[in-house]
Amino acid sequence: MLxxxxxxxxxxxxxxxxxxxxxxxPTGVKLAPDEAEAGFCAIEQRYGGQGRKAxxxxxxxxxxxxxxxxxxxxxxxxxxxxxxxxxxKTLHPQSGLLQAMFLCEIESMxxxxxxxxxxxxxxxxxxxxxxxxxxxxxxxxxxxAVPGDLLVRDDNGVISSMMRGPDxxxxxxxxTAGVFFVLYAPPVIKTQTVEAALKLLEKRVRSxxxxxxxxxxxxxxxx
Numbered sequence: 001m002l003x004x005x006x007x008x009x010x011x012x013x014x015x016x017x018x019x020x021x022x023x024x025x026p027t028g029v030k031l032a033p034d035e036a037e038a039g040f041c042a043i044e045q046r047y048g049g050q051g052r053k054a055x056x057x058x059x060x061x062x063x064x065x066x067x068x069x070x071x072x073x074x075x076x077x078x079x080x081x082x083x084x085x086x087x088x089k090t091l092h093p094q095s096g097l098l099q100a101m102f103l104c105e106i107e108s109m110x111x112x113x114x115x116x117x118x119x120x121x122x123x124x125x126x127x128x129x130x131x132x133x134x135x136x137x138x139x140x141x142x143x144x145a146v147p148g149d150l151l152v153r154d155d156n157g158v159i160s161s162m163m164r165g166p167d168x169x170x171x172x173x174x175x176t177a178g179v180f181f182v183l184y185a186p187p188v189i190k191t192q193t194v195e196a197a198l199k200l201l202e203k204r205v206r207s208x209x210x211x212x213x214x215x216x217x218x219x220x221x222x223x
Contacts (some may be wrong), residue, residue, distance in 0.1 A: 001216050005127045009222045018183030018194040023217040025209045027175045031099040035207045039103035042088050060189045061109050067186040071146050081106050082181030094174040100204035108197035110183050113160035117168040122155030133158050136168040152182050196221045
């Protein structure tokens with residue numbers, strides 16, 4: 001499902017990319033309240049009571065903080081974590097897939113992009129951005145990839161990048177029945193961390209879509 005450009009390994013030798021493909025998800029279903037509450041409780045138990053300085057020193061937050069700082073940006077999931085810890089526990093009102101992704105991304109702190117499988121075209125490729133790639137983000141803005149950043153593209157163009165996030169064209173909606181999740185894990189992050197994040201996300205999706213089929217669950221790394 002993912003083809004890794006050799007330039008990725010040259011630029012980031014220990015990078016991992018996670019892929020999870022699930023089909024047969026009923027449309028319009030949402031995460032059960034008890035499953036959502038379990039996710040928020042797990043986040044509180046793992047990260048609660050920690051200040052920003054302490055959080056930034058915890059793995060894998062430390063690795064992401066260093067990666068984003070390299071490009072002059074702040075790690076966005078840390079801000080989302082702090083918001084949840086402050087009591088703002090709002091989930092997407094219509095899509096269980098987006099609810100599951102939000103909870104799992106914050107619990108694992110592994111950057112995750114979700115895409116509607118039916119809106120993707122051809123093999124997906126992981127590349128190092130040149131800096132001239134443009135795409136329409138989920139915020140409805142035309143964005144340009146940051147030079148040297150990691151991105152994923154299909155035959156039609158960029159579908160996500162670490163700095164700019166996912167695209168609008170393949171976004172998950174309440175009608176999404178097949179989903180492709182891609183997890184970005186820059187150097188230092190352990191393979192086990194990415195595997196655990198993938199399995200947690202699969203588990204959360206199965207909690208509201210028990211009849212779905214997992215087509216791919218894999219961590220890609222340099223051999």
